[in-house]
Amino acid sequence: MKVTQSSDNVFEDIGFDREEAASLKVRADLMLDLRKYIETQGWTQSQAATFFGESQPRISNLMQGDIRRFSVDKLINMLTVAGMQVEVYVKPQAA
Numbered sequence: 153m154k155v156t157q158s159s160d161n162v163f164e165d166i167g168f169d170r171e172e173a174a175s176l177k178v179r180a181d182l183m184l185d186l187r188k189y190i191e192t193q194g195w196t197q198s199q200a201a202t203f204f205g206e207s208q209p210r211i212s213n214l215m216q217g218d219i220r221r222f223s224v225d226k227l228i229n230m231l232t233v234a235g236m237q238v239e240v241y242v243k244p245q246a247a
Contacts, residue, residue: 179219182227182238187215189234204230 163180164173190200190211197211204211213221228238 175224176219178224179222179227180217182224182231183214183217183219183222185236186227186230186234187217189231189236190215204233206230 161173161177163176164170168176193200195203197208197215200206201208201211210221231238
């Protein structure tokens with residue numbers, strides 16, 4: 153059996169190029185934060201849609217993790233509406 157050490161980014165591990173994998177990871181992390189917020193509130197998708205000013209199908213996309221439908225900007229805006237502060241940290245990649 154061959155074991156390969158994972159990077160810090162599953163998207164890179166499954167074959168996306170480094171730049172796209174970085175974007176996908178950021179969006180996935182933001183989506184998980186939004187999903188957790190919605191679940192913590194105990195909202196239905198319709199209630200979440202009303203709160204965020206989105207359609208219910210759009211919230212369904214979010215809850216199902218349909219990452220291609222959301223930009224980083226959109227996700228940050230939604231988190232801000234939820235009263236959350238988003239901070240970005242940049243660090244050099246390990247050699």
